[in-house]
Structure formats: C-alpha cells, structure tokens
Amino acid sequence: MQFVVIGNPENRRVTLFTDAVTRRGLPTPIVASYHDLLTERISLGDVVPSGSVIRLDSPGENADVERLLIQRGSRQTDRIESEWQPGRILHQRRWFHGFRSLMESFDGVCSDSAWMSSPRDIPILFEKPTCLNRLATAGVPVPRSLGIVSSFEELQALIERTDERRLFLKQPWGSSASGVLAFQTNKRQTIVTTSTEMVSTPDGVELYNSLRVRRYTTFPEIRQLIDTLGHDGLHVECWLPKAGLAGKTFDLRIVTIAGEPRQMVMRTSSGPLTNLHLGNQRGDLALLRSRMSEATWETMLETCRQTAAVFPKTFCLGLDVLIRPNFRSCAIIEANAFGDLLPRVWDRGEDTYTAQVTAWQRATLRRPSRN
Amino acid sequence: MAFGEHAEEFDGKKVVDYEVGMTLEPETTNYRLRLEYDSEESFSELLTDFLTAENVDRVTGVLTGAYSEEMYEESMAPIVEAVIAAAPRLPSLTGLFIGDIIYEENEVSWIQQTDVSPVWTAFPKLRTFQVRGGEGLSLGDIAHDQLKTLIVQTGGMPREILQQLANAQLPELEHLELYLGDSGYGWTGTIADVEALLQANRFPKLKTLGLKNSEIADDVAGVVSVSPIVAQLETLDLSLGTLGDAGAEKLLACENVKTLKKLDLSHHYMSNEMMKQVSELPCEVNVEEQETEEEWGRYVSIGE
Numbered sequence: 001m002q003f004v005v006i007g008n009p010e011n012r013r014v015t016l017f018t019d020a021v022t023r024r025g026l027p028t029p030i031v032a033s034y035h036d037l038l039t040e041r042i043s044l045g046d047v048v049p050s051g052s053v054i055r056l057d058s059p060g061e062n063a064d065v066e067r068l069l070i071q072r073g074s075r076q077t078d079r080i081e082s083e084w085q086p087g088r089i090l091h092q093r094r095w096f097h098g099f100r101s102l103m104e105s106f107d108g109v110c111s112d113s114a115w116m117s118s119p120r121d122i123p124i125l126f127e128k129p130t131c132l133n134r135l136a137t138a139g140v141p142v143p144r145s146l147g148i149v150s151s152f153e154e155l156q157a158l159i160e161r162t163d164e165r166r167l168f169l170k171q172p173w174g175s176s177a178s179g180v181l182a183f184q185t186n187k188r189q190t191i192v193t194t195s196t197e198m199v200s201t202p203d204g205v206e207l208y209n210s211l212r213v214r215r216y217t218t219f220p221e222i223r224q225l226i227d228t229l230g231h232d233g234l235h236v237e238c239w240l241p242k243a244g245l246a247g248k249t250f251d252l253r254i255v256t257i258a259g260e261p262r263q264m265v266m267r268t269s270s271g272p273l274t275n276l277h278l279g280n281q282r283g284d285l286a287l288l289r290s291r292m293s294e295a296t297w298e299t300m301l302e303t304c305r306q307t308a309a310v311f312p313k314t315f316c317l318g319l320d321v322l323i324r325p326n327f328r329s330c331a332i333i334e335a336n337a338f339g340d341l342l343p344r345v346w347d348r349g350e351d352t353y354t355a356q357v358t359a360w361q362r363a364t365l366r367r368p369s370r371n
Numbered sequence: 372m373a374f375g376e377h378a379e380e381f382d383g384k385k386v387v388d389y390e391v392g393m394t395l396e397p398e399t400t401n402y403r404l405r406l407e408y409d410s411e412e413s414f415s416e417l418l419t420d421f422l423t424a425e426n427v428d429r430v431t432g433v434l435t436g437a438y439s440e441e442m443y444e445e446s447m448a449p450i451v452e453a454v455i456a457a458a459p460r461l462p463s464l465t466g467l468f469i470g471d472i473i474y475e476e477n478e479v480s481w482i483q484q485t486d487v488s489p490v491w492t493a494f495p496k497l498r499t500f501q502v503r504g505g506e507g508l509s510l511g512d513i514a515h516d517q518l519k520t521l522i523v524q525t526g527g528m529p530r531e532i533l534q535q536l537a538n539a540q541l542p543e544l545e546h547l548e549l550y551l552g553d554s555g556y557g558w559t560g561t562i563a564d565v566e567a568l569l570q571a572n573r574f575p576k577l578k579t580l581g582l583k584n585s586e587i588a589d590d591v592a593g594v595v596s597v598s599p600i601v602a603q604l605e606t607l608d609l610s611l612g613t614l615g616d617a618g619a620e621k622l623l624a625c626e627n628v629k630t631l632k633k634l635d636l637s638h639h640y641m642s643n644e645m646m647k648q649v650s651e652l653p654c655e656v657n658v659e660e661q662e663t664e665e666e667w668g669r670y671v672s673i674g675e
Contacts, residue, residue, distance in 0.1 A: 060674020
C-alpha cells in the first residue's frame with residue numbers, strides 16, 4: 001500500500017503521518033508538497049503511482065504556501081507581494097478561492113488511486129457557514145447561524161433584529177481562531193475577546209493573529225476591528241454557553257476516523273477561545289467522564305458519528321464539541337478537515353495518524369475491490 | 372476574574388441542576404435553579420415546580436443561576452424576591468447562593484444584582500451565603516446570628532459593600548471572602564475603605580479572610596499586615612490580584628503573618644526572589660501562577 005501525502009514536507013503533520021506508515025511496515029509515503037504543486041514544479045498525476053492512497057493534509061503554517069494560495073485566488077498579485085506578511089490577516093477570501101481552486105484541480109485526477117479525503121468535501125469543511133448549514137440540515141446540534149455581516153453597522157442592525165447579544169463572529173474561511181471574535185453587548189457596554197491584534201499604520205489598520213488573547217471594549221476600536229475583518233464577511237453565530245470544570249470552561253477536540261470518534265482532547269480556557277496555541281491547557285478527561293452520565297457521554301459520541309456521516313468521503317475529521325453547562329447535551333461547533341494534529345493523544349494505543357493507517361488498512365481488507 | 376465553572380459543591384453537599392419533575396434527595400444534594408440556554412421554560416415555572424416537589428422542606432441548599440436570556444439587562448430583583456417569598460417552603464435552608472452564573476453565560480460585571488438584604492431575616496438558619504455580581508448589589512443592614520461563611524464575588528466591588536460589611540452584625544462569621552476587582556468593572560472603593568473594614572472588625576470568630584482579585588493588592592497587603600485582625604486568622608487569601616514585591620515585603624514584616632496556617636498569594640507579580648522568601652514562612656504558602664510581562668508572538672494560521 002503506497003501512501004502519497006499532499007502537504008508541507010517540513011510540517012510535523014507530514015512527519016508524524018510518515019512515521020505512522022513506516023512503523024506499520026509499509027513503504028515510505030511519497031510527499032507531494034503544496035509549494036511544488038502551486039508553483040507547478042510537479043503535477044499530481046506525475047508523482048502519484050497508480051493504485052496509491054492519497055492523503056490531503058493541511059497547507060497551513062507555511063507562509064510561502066499561504067502567499068501562493070492567496071495569489072492563486074487573486075488577480076492582483078502585485079499588491080499581495082507588498083502587503084502580505086506572516087501572521088497578517090488579509091485576503092482570507094482570496095486564500096479560500098485559491099485553496100478551493102487547487103482542490104478542484106485534483107478532482108478526477110489520479111482516478112485509479114483512492115483519496116482518503118475527498119477534494120470536494122474539504123473546501124466545504126473550510127467554509128464555515130456552508131459546513132454549519134450542512135450539519136444543521138442533517139440534524140446535528142450546532143450553534144444557530146445568523147448569517148453574514150460585512151460591517152459594524154450591519155452587525156448592529158442584526159442585533160437589533162434578532163435581540164441576540166452574545167455572538168461568535170468568525171471569518172467564513174478562517175482557522176485556528178484566526179479572526180474569531182467573541183462578541184457580547186448589553187445596552188451600556190460591548191466586549192470583544194479575540195486573538196486578533198490591531199496595528200495602526202499611516203495607511204490604516206492592519207490585523208494580525210496574535211498569541212495573546214485581547215479584550216476590546218471601546219466603541220471606536222470595536223467598530224474598526226469589525227469593519228476591517230468584515231471586509232471579507234463575518235459569519236455570525238449565537239454564542240452557545242460552554243460548561244466549566246475545575247475553574248475553566250472547555251470544549252473537546254474529537255477526531256473521527258472512518259466515522260468513529262477516537263482520540264479526544266479537552267481544551268480548557270479562562271476565556272471563550274479554547275484553542276491550545278493561545279496559552280490554553282489540556283484538561284482532565286477522566287474528570288469530565290465522571291461528571292457526565294454514561295448516557296450523555298454516549299449521546300455525545302453518537303453526535304460525532306452523526307457528524308462524520310455528513311461527510312462520508314472524508315476519512316478523518318477533527319470535531320470541536322461543546323458540552324452545555326448542564327453536562328447533559330452537546331453541540332458541534334466546528335468540523336475541521338485537518339483537525340487530526342493531536343500529538344501524544346492515544347485511543348486504544350494508537351495516535352491519530354496510526355489509527356488512520358490501520359483503519360484504512362482494515363477498510364481496504366473489507367473492500368478488496370478498492371485500490 | 373472569570374468565573375468559569377458552576378459550583379459542584381456548596382454548603383457541604385454536591386450540587387445538581389434541578390429539572391422539572393426531579394425527585395429531591397435533600398440529604399445528599401443541594402439544588403441549583405438555572406435555565407439552560409434556549410430553554411423553553413421560565414425561571415418562575417422552574418422555581419414553582421421545585422417549591423412544590425416532595426421533600427423540598429428538607430432541602431438545605433439552593434443556588435440560583437442563569438434566569439433569562441437577557442439577564443445582562445434584566446435585574447435579578449424578581450429572582451431574589453421570589454426566593455425570599457419561598458422562605459416558608461424552605462425552612463431547612465442553611466446555604467444560599469444568589470447568582471451562580473459563569474462567564475460563558477454572562478460577564479460577572481454585567482450581572483444585574485439587587486438588594487439581597489431581605490435574606491438576613493428570611494432565612495434564620497443560614498450558615499453559608501454567597502452572591503456573585505457587584506452591579507446593583509446591596510447587602511443592606513447585615514445582621515445574622517448564625518452565618519458562618521460569606522462570599523461576595525464581583526468583577527469590581529462597589530465601596531458601599533465594604534461600608535455595609537464594616538457595620539455588619541455577624542458574630543458567628545468564620546469565613547469572609549471578597550472579590551474586590553477592578554475599577555474598569557465596578558470597583559469604586561479605595562484602600563481607606565478596606566482599612567475601615569479591617570479596623571471595624573465586626574467578626575470576632577473570623578478564621579479565614581479573603582481580599583481577592585484586587586487591582587490594589589499591594590496596598591491591601593499593606594493595610595492587612597498592620598491590622599490586628601491577622602492575629603485571629605488561620606487563612607489569609609490575597610490571591611488573584613496584582614500582588615507584587617512591595618505588598619509581599621509588608622506581609623513578611625508582619626509578625627502575625629507567621630502564625631497563619633495558610634497564606635494564598637496565587638496569581639501574582641512577585642519576583643522569583645520574593646517568591647522564595649514568602650515560601651519560607653512557617654505556614655502553607657501558595658505562590659502559584661506567577662504572572663509576567665510577556666512578549667507575545669504572532670502565528671500563521673494552522674489551517675485546519
């Protein structure tokens with residue numbers, strides 16, 4: 001069984017998967033780098049041997065690849081060269097268009113190989129409003145979507161209309177908390193909690209992904225932040241309260257493989273953003289299990305299965321699962337196409353990468369007709 | 372200060388969210404009355420069902436939580452009134468927590484509190500009283516001859532609360548815990564108000580004093596260390612605030628600090644050297660969560 005990984009070769013995701021494959025005694029995976037594909041140094045058809053298993057991995061954490069994707073989704077390449085720098089939140093829409101166009105270019109290619117994740121599904125998973133809508137339609141509990149706004153003024157009108165005052169605003173194509181705003185307002189005050197940093201320059205405000213979570217509380221700042229981020233649209237969701245345990249609120253990252261919930265991590269936080277790279281800590285799963293009834297735990301796992309079933313052609317998903325403060329029900333807040341980077345987290349002795357390899361092998365044995 | 376979790380235990384018993392139709396087990400359990408987000412029922416429906424449940428007269432602890440989807444605008448006054456009116460149905464009550472609301476439900480500084488002083492006469496057996504949210508809060512004329520534990524949690528405490536406490540009649544009080552907070556979130560007091568409270572010392576049996584989450588923690592440490600109240604304490608808790616070396620110096624210079632059993636200074640800005648010195652005090656010292664001025668980097672989106 002020859003695996004081919006489409007990814008950024010320097011990224012630990014690729015190394016971790018490669019290690020998992022070789023540990024199983026299988027041939028070393030061939031790596032097709034996003035950089036080479038985007039610059040057309042290679043074409044996928046040339047590097048993928050017939051009958052391979054193709055794994056699509058994240059194009060993230062690589063500034064060059066991010067720039068190339070933005071360029072691919074853009075017609076104004078010159079401006080990007082001068083403005084773009086790592087960590088800057090800019091051109092999210094173009095990035096997504098570039099990424100989707102690359103995925104579309106894979107469609108129908110290597111048809112005698114098997115794709116672990118469908119290049120058609122992945123852009124849907126990256127488009128939060130579409131993804132959330134699919135899940136809601138399938139009956140998966142998700143936060144209520146209130147649509148997309150492009151300015152603070154539109155947001156204010158939406159709040160007036162819906163009377164919803166605690167909201168999550170997310171860039172439709174963002175990931176890893178980039179451009180995510182936890183927004184709450186009462187009649188007197190507004191608080192926005194976010195990892196987005198605003199930097200004023202002579203040319204206007206620039207936004208960056210900061211490792212420090214900030215709270216914006218003044219009207220001009222909040223207006224500027226939302227107007228700037230809203231340029232590419234901001235998806236508005238109702239803020240579903242999360243449960244707290246051991247003094248912190250939390251959610252779960254649960255990886256589904258072949259439709260089954262497997263590895264999980266509890267992400268605890270003193271604020272509304274739980275992403276672990278923002279200084280948050282892993283929580284005590286055993287404590288959580290003891291706090292939830294067996295029936296509720298099983299319902300949560302079933303909700304994960306239900307979610308995975310919405311994307312049957314995507315072998316692995318990283319679900320962000322919220323537990324309600326009463327510990328009796330849950331909701332899916334995000335479904336991530338590349339959400340399997342959970343180092344040192346095991347289920348039945350397997351990390352996420354090993355589990356994917358063995359589950360794929362098992363599935364192939366059951367379906368010998370498949371390549 | 373963010374309150375991240377609901378109380379799992381209160382006044383010596385585990386806490387369970389009451390649900391309509393639930394069988395009460397008052398010997399082992401205290402009950403929280405709260406509405407889940409998107410809940411169909413109203414708080415008063417939930418309370419009425421609870422008050423008519425079998426054995427409610429044996430319930431010893433009640434906590435109120437989220438009561439409305441617009442609770443950042445709607446005062447808690449009707450909730451408090453309803454609980455007070457329920458007093459005849461709750462003759463065994465020894466523990467009451469008004470406002471067990473977590474950050475994910477409402478900012479602590481946005482909780483619309485009210486005058487909770489009717490509690491003092493409505494529940495004569497009260498041992499533990501806890502309240503969260505400083506906006507609109509009044510403790511009124513505080514007088515209760517059973518109360519052992521009083522906890523007031525705010526994002527910022529109005530100075531009137533400290534003044535009311537300085538006039539309190541709480542002869543049995545053993546545990547006083549105050550979250551003083553931040554002027555950006557409602558703290559209107561000064562160090563003089565803290566000093567006046569300590570000097571008034573209306574609490575002859577006090578064993579635990581918490582003056583927590585203060586933006587003037589160094590000053591608080593200063594007035595505490597010269598206050599005679601420390602001599603009677605077993606636990607002093609100045610955690611969650613901005614305590615630095617200046618405040619710690621004062622504590623080190625205080626003879627009475629040396630007779631404490633426990634000193635909680637967690638979440639602080641002390642230097643490593645000062646942490647070492649206070650850790651050598653002859654009691655249990657908590658200096659966890661050293662805060663520092665960090666350089667913060669940026670990240671390139673991980674692309675999940």
